[in-house]
Amino acid sequence: MMVTGILKRGEYFDSVSLMLIAKKISEIEIVLDSAAVMGTPENKSILQSSGLLTTEIQNAGDMDLMIAFKCNSQKESEIISQNINDFLKKSAESEKSSAEINPSSIESACALLPGANLAMISVAGKYAGDEAMKALRSNLNVMLFSDNVSVEKEIELKKFAMEKELFVMGPDCGTAIINGVPLAFANVVNRGTIGIVAASGTGLQEVSCLISNSGSGISQAIGTGGRDVKKEVGGIMFLQGIKALAEDKNTDVILLVSKPPADEVICKIIELVKEIDKPVVGVFLNASVELLNESKINCEKTLEEGAMLAAAFAQQKNVDDVLKKLRERELDLKNIAEKESTKLNEEQKYLRALFSGGTFCDETQMFFQKMSQEVFSNTPVGKVKKLKNNWQSEKHTIIDLGDDEFTVGKPHPMIDYSTRTKRILAEANDSETAVILLDIVLGYGSNMNPLVEIIPVLKEVKKITSSQKRYLPVICSVTGTDKDPQSRSTVVAALEAENVLVMKSNAAASKLTKFIIEEKR
Amino acid sequence: MIKLLSFGDHVEKGIYSVHSRFEKVINFYSGNAFVFVVNSAIGAGPFNIVVDDGNFDRIKNLTISDDHFLLNDEAVFFDASKKYNSELKITDFDDSKFKSNLRHFEKALIENSSDRSLTFLFDEKRKKNFKSSFEIELVGRFEKAVECFASARYSDGVKQIKGVGFGLTPSGDDFISGFLIALNFLHKKDKVDYSNLIAHIYEAAKGNNLFTNAFLLAAKNGYLFEKFKNIIHSILYSGKNEILENTRTLISFGDTSGADQSVGFLFGIKRNFNDGNWHSEKGRIF
Numbered sequence: 126m127m128v129t130g131i132l133k134r135g136e137y138f139d140s141v142s143l144m145l146i147a148k149k150i151s152e153i154e155i156v157l158d159s160a161a162v163m164g165t166p167e168n169k170s171i172l173q174s175s176g177l178l179t180t181e182i183q184n185a186g187d188m189d190l191m192i193a194f195k196c197n198s199q200k201e202s203e204i205i206s207q208n209i210n211d212f213l214k215k216s217a218e219s220e221k222s223s224a225e226i227n228p229s230s231i232e233s234a235c236a237l238l239p240g241a242n243l244a245m246i247s248v249a250g251k252y253a254g255d256e257a258m259k260a261l262r263s264n265l266n267v268m269l270f271s272d273n274v275s276v277e278k279e280i281e282l283k284k285f286a287m288e289k290e291l292f293v294m295g296p297d298c299g300t301a302i303i304n305g306v307p308l309a310f311a312n313v314v315n316r317g318t319i320g321i322v323a324a325s326g327t328g329l330q331e332v333s334c335l336i337s338n339s340g341s342g343i344s345q346a347i348g349t350g351g352r353d354v355k356k357e358v359g360g361i362m363f364l365q366g367i368k369a370l371a372e373d374k375n376t377d378v379i380l381l382v383s384k385p386p387a388d389e390v391i392c393k394i395i396e397l398v399k400e401i402d403k404p405v406v407g408v409f410l411n412a413s414v415e416l417l418n419e420s421k422i423n424c425e426k427t428l429e430e431g432a433m434l435a436a437a438f439a440q441q442k443n444v445d446d447v448l449k450k451l452r453e454r455e456l457d458l459k460n461i462a463e464k465e466s467t468k469l470n471e472e473q474k475y476l477r478a479l480f481s482g483g484t485f486c487d488e489t490q491m492f493f494q495k496m497s498q499e500v501f502s503n504t505p506v507g508k509v510k511k512l513k514n515n516w517q518s519e520k521h522t523i524i525d526l527g528d529d530e531f532t533v534g535k536p537h538p539m540i541d542y543s544t545r546t547k548r549i550l551a552e553a554n555d556s557e558t559a560v561i562l563l564d565i566v567l568g569y570g571s572n573m574n575p576l577v578e579i580i581p582v583l584k585e586v587k588k589i590t591s592s593q594k595r596y597l598p599v600i601c602s603v604t605g606t607d608k609d610p611q612s613r614s615t616v617v618a619a620l621e622a623e624n625v626l627v628m629k630s631n632a633a634a635s636k637l638t639k640f641i642i643e644e645k646r
Numbered sequence: 647m648i649k650l651l652s653f654g655d656h657v658e659k660g661i662y663s664v665h666s667r668f669e670k671v672i673n674f675y676s677g678n679a680f681v682f683v684v685n686s687a688i689g690a691g692p693f694n695i696v697v698d699d700g701n702f703d704r705i706k707n708l709t710i711s712d713d714h715f716l717l718n719d720e721a722v723f724f725d726a727s728k729k730y731n732s733e734l735k736i737t738d739f740d741d742s743k744f745k746s747n748l749r750h751f752e753k754a755l756i757e758n759s760s761d762r763s764l765t766f767l768f769d770e771k772r773k774k775n776f777k778s779s780f781e782i783e784l785v786g787r788f789e790k791a792v793e794c795f796a797s798a799r800y801s802d803g804v805k806q807i808k809g810v811g812f813g814l815t816p817s818g819d820d821f822i823s824g825f826l827i828a829l830n831f832l833h834k835k836d837k838v839d840y841s842n843l844i845a846h847i848y849e850a851a852k853g854n855n856l857f858t859n860a861f862l863l864a865a866k867n868g869y870l871f872e873k874f875k876n877i878i879h880s881i882l883y884s885g886k887n888e889i890l891e892n893t894r895t896l897i898s899f900g901d902t903s904g905a906d907q908s909v910g911f912l913f914g915i916k917r918n919f920n921d922g923n924w925h926s927e928k929g930r931i932f
Binding site: 151165171188252478 | 808812
């Protein structure tokens, strides 16, 4: 075994960067032990006690960066050192390059790129509204990724945008695909003839991937932010999006996705759709069907059904056949559920669903509305009850880990799996857990290497349950395509190798889970 | 054109050089004095000049005079209305609410802070996040330090942790500055004179790191950065939601710095409520 020290004089990093560097070093497989800290005498003394202080770093000053690691051979040491130098170089280069093209205002950004017609805004909520207004005044469409923008500001922006015939996607708009370019959290999907308007980020990702994976494609995918379809905002941009797609010559089918809109907004949508010649499919999760039943919109209950119906219209297939096939699949799911449930013991009764996508959390709750046993969530919908403590599951628990409480000081759970991996282990340790239900969302913006995060946890789950002589099914949907940087089929294969029951969609995963729970009862 | 949003009440005159620069902060120094040129995401502080210019890369020089400062030879005049007052003022407050708010603060810290923050001192389960031998040793040091602090062996406690940990201001120094803020706060709140103890701890903690020394000096003198002042105000006068929001804002600074300073602060406050009885049954400090 050998210890190597690297000294970087005068290279100070804030603790975020330092932790990132330390994490990357510790993730190198051949590193046995490591540290990356500033060269204070006290840190040196700890390195000394840890057997990590070397002659190279013992003269470090308070403002110098010390990196030390243990490995098995000189050859490994050279490889690791090269890796570390690459990390540091990349980190410095990315700072430099971002600085070079980092304009200080919307105006200077427009000067740098005069042909731009869309501004992506992601700054603290209290400043985001004003920045969006500046962008609109500069004749830019706006994708407002930021949240915490007041509803008054949102209305002001959207009304102003309407006057200028511009779009405001957001606030809190996490995903869109415009002219084939994925924005923020979005997947690499086929281009095609289905246009989407969505007031639900994960919903948009799920339907666009399912459509793409079925062989169809997307013309445009417009996000509006979830609040757009509420009473206060009145669906300003949702309606504007429908109009735009109705007029778009590259769009043949329109797919609408949303959590339940306000009744007033639904009525406006129904009125608008009356005038449109193209097929319109709607998925309004957990919405009352009374208003929609009489409309021209082809309403489906789940994201998957909506996506498949839109794809059937686009491919000019018999839509009834497509929906029939989906329903027939339920028999297969029931067969799997029957087998799975026989492996569970008496104590195992409850579902524990841990989602990174908020819309999936809502969609799954839809399947559990009629359960006689109690169902709890941090973001309850319908009859589902609010958890007393979001960090502690109760009976059937369905959690949106992307909700504010879980994300402060941390990246979104689609990027940072740490909160979820801890929770998975806690649920695995609970003898009453019957099923763990997960989602993995791929694409730009999401974690680029989800398997590194999730596979060790799945192995640990197996270790825990087998030591307690239990079997615990893990069911997972993977939202993504093979063109995504992470490649869906690679992720699916690795999960299946760990005996995870991977489903095509969240709807299928939720149904399978529901069937297992019902079999147990 | 650079727009001044606020300037701290302890920004000193001088010709400053760049000490270090980050995305939202440029640290300038002149002798032992520090001035931090920051953007609004970092916010106000005793030594901060908050400007709205997002392009910090262009800023190379800083000269501060009586009524203006020069950033890259662009003169910006101090507007008295933009002076940030770093002093904490305490008026009437409800003591029982204050105590329950401390609980909310502790909970918010534990639930929201980074894995490798010092919140393991409140929640033993979080120790498992410290895996490398360096981190395990670091945990041991902090455990010894809190034993020392709890039994009033302050110099020994400071020795265990000063300069220890991650970042430009190491975790141990953040903890100590939080503890000093707590003593200053109690000095005002309970009218108990902790000035000798504060001076004693400060002398034991300051070292060769000028940057850390600047933060320790601010804490010693009771100069508060805006985000910390906000959290103290919410503990004194508001409720759970505002505490949660301010805690989240505070701990978003650095990966662990805000949380580590908060742990030191909370430890300092609670230690004085529960002197001699700081280890609860579940392994929590308080």
